[in-house]
Amino acid sequence: MKYKGLLSFFFAFAVLSACKVQNKTSVNSESLTSRKEMKKELNPFISAMKVEYILKDSTEIVVFLDATIENLESNEINSIEELADRFRVTWALQAPTGIKEKYESGRVNFEEVEASLLDQKLNMVFEIPRLREFQEASLSMEFIDISASRKFTNESYVDFNAQRPNRRFGMYLENQDIPFFDAYVNVGNKVTFKSMDGFEHPLVLKRYRTEAPAALSPMSSSKRNELAGFREEETIKFKSGEELRLDKEGTYVLYDQEKFDAGYGFMVVDERYPRLSEEEELTEPLVYMSTNDEINNLKGAEDFKKALDLYFLNMTSGNQALAKQIIRSYYRRVKRANELFTTYKEGWKTDKGMIYTVLGPPSRIQRNGMREVWLYSQSANFSEIIFTFYRKPNQFSEDHYELVRYPEYGAYWYPFVEAWRTGSIME
Template identity: 40%
Template sequence: MASAASSGEYTITAIKGKFLSIDSTGARVFLNVYGRRPGGEPLTVDDLSSHFLVNYVMYADYNNRDRLGYGNVPLNAQSVVPDGDHLTMIFDVKKPTNASNAVLLTEISETTSGKKSLNDIPIRFKATKLSDRFSLYSPNGQLPQLKNYVNVNDTVVIRDVAGTSKQLYLFRYKHDFDPAQSPMNTSSRPAPRSLAVDTALMVMTNQPIQLPEEGLYFFVEDTTDAAGLGLVAVDKRFPRITRPEKLVKPVLYMSTSQEITELNNATDAKKALDRYWLSLMSGNEEVARRAIRAYYNRVEEANKLFTTYKEGWKTDKGMIYIVLGPPDRVQRSRDREVWVYTKRANVSEINFTFNKRPNQFVEDHYELVRYVEYQPIWYPIVEAWRTGAIRE
């Protein structure tokens, strides 16, 4: 989760990580590191090497602090590469003796303040899944892209660290997945629907390909495989949402069922959406503009952070993030995350628990544990959105 950088400090604002198997003896780790210089500009490679130290420890499990290995990461032009709005750190770790799995905890320390930023990644040295070995890479094949979406018609490459040429089956599903249910909706989830394959073809790893239509794409080594590598192909503006008929959808989380019905049935989505926001803000255009900007900024961030087999705003994490913003604290274990919010809606602390669930398309699928007791927190915050009281 990102946090604002303090003026006068070199600050890490977010870290996102992934491993790829090299062979049976080790794995390559990639960390996307987001940070700020004292003036607010993004960190450079020189900034990271001059102002930070990076160490790692491998543990047997989240609940088992037996150290299986440790080391430090030299920060230089080989181990740190600029990649758009962030830096990508690359280093290898060896498989510990008599361990096929480990939790890698990486610590990035700012040398002046001593402030530490942590990242944890479960590593499977016995690479059992396609996604343990292969990943979406940048078109030039240099760096893995730590996201589950691509824009339609962008050139993409699926590859491993060795650049192996391998034939994969690719299936496309054209399916509009449902958005998250309310945090108070404790009724049992509907049984998953089987998805109909819209297109099937063969592709080669380490070769540029294009995904020409929106939808969920699924790469597998064998048609009988239960798990593979999933990617959502989305329109060119994603993670931003700009088309009126798509802008209508995410306001679900702050709307009544009647408002949603009216928006969905409107013949002119743009006019209906303008009417919706203005009526909520009692006709005050300036307040409406601020609320719209704040809300859709959250939607865009949710899409960047939480897109899995469906757009990030539709996920359980995305819903909580849009309405409440980034958590003040995250507690993570092997199969769950707890988001802790402090001082929301006159409550000193509120927790949202997300349980990790198996998913054939992606590794990071989490489901919220829902409680009716969230009502006294949720409704006042939704009301603050509806009156334009929330500021970004």
């Protein structure tokens, strides 16, 4: 039968995708180069920048910066010293919203901070002041290419009160001396939460059973409680500096022992994540490109593997080669969305993950304190498409963003969905 060949490909693709991706990058800020420009670029440029921080004491904050810098070898830049000759790095703490009032600023000297360069990955650890007169700020990082007279910018949010425990306790994987900032950990890993003051502090880790739904469509007017499907299953009391082995999958939330209003949520996942491999997992992301009847047929099928093959074959009028291409491209997008946007739930289920899965990476991103704007370049069929996300922290996360939805998005959304279903979107 036709579906058998596709079935073999489908699950071979899932199994071969089992390796864990170690190096992850966040979506770039507004001044970072677009993909098309990257291919033509000869000068070194920053294709991704990720900034995290942990409160050190009452006066200092420790900043951890990861940047991916392309074209280093072709420009004969192979060391921190050579990088310092090419780039000047500055930081500025400024108002998170409205007029960008600058609170304080400074320069990061490569020679005076902890810095390493391996292949194209730059890691830097340095300190900035904790401003007692402000509750929050936007931290702007600028890499200025001295030779090419241009700059690369990233903005991130800073809470000077450090209400979230992850801003006071770093999560360390076994045998690592740098905090781990990814929002998912593979099941069976050992982790330690450490305070930079060196003292023991009582902490609580709660494990939740998760039933987080996929994001609502960009045109939806519905409202729902994102956390309604979470059920607490286990409470672990421990002290900072104590090693824990995370043997059960689920959403974990770190709290101070006496403070349960603002936690830090992360996921404990199987060894194949961010790739999906389980049958039910493979079905769920199809909601973004399927009708309700198609999803219900998949969920109610007695032979899931056969039903999934038939789903793609029916979509492509029996064209197995095209079905394989759609499978490969679509689940690659899902994997990347998991890498970039996982918080207390899978990345593809977030509003950002939904847009990324269907439309791909934006041409530009503008960050402004509590807001993030994604812009997709004008094409032959569309004018520039703009999606706006607002940061709306909840009990589990400070990185929860919600899309501003409009009925007018349907004019863009449905053609992209149809492009997936006809095999017009390939990577």
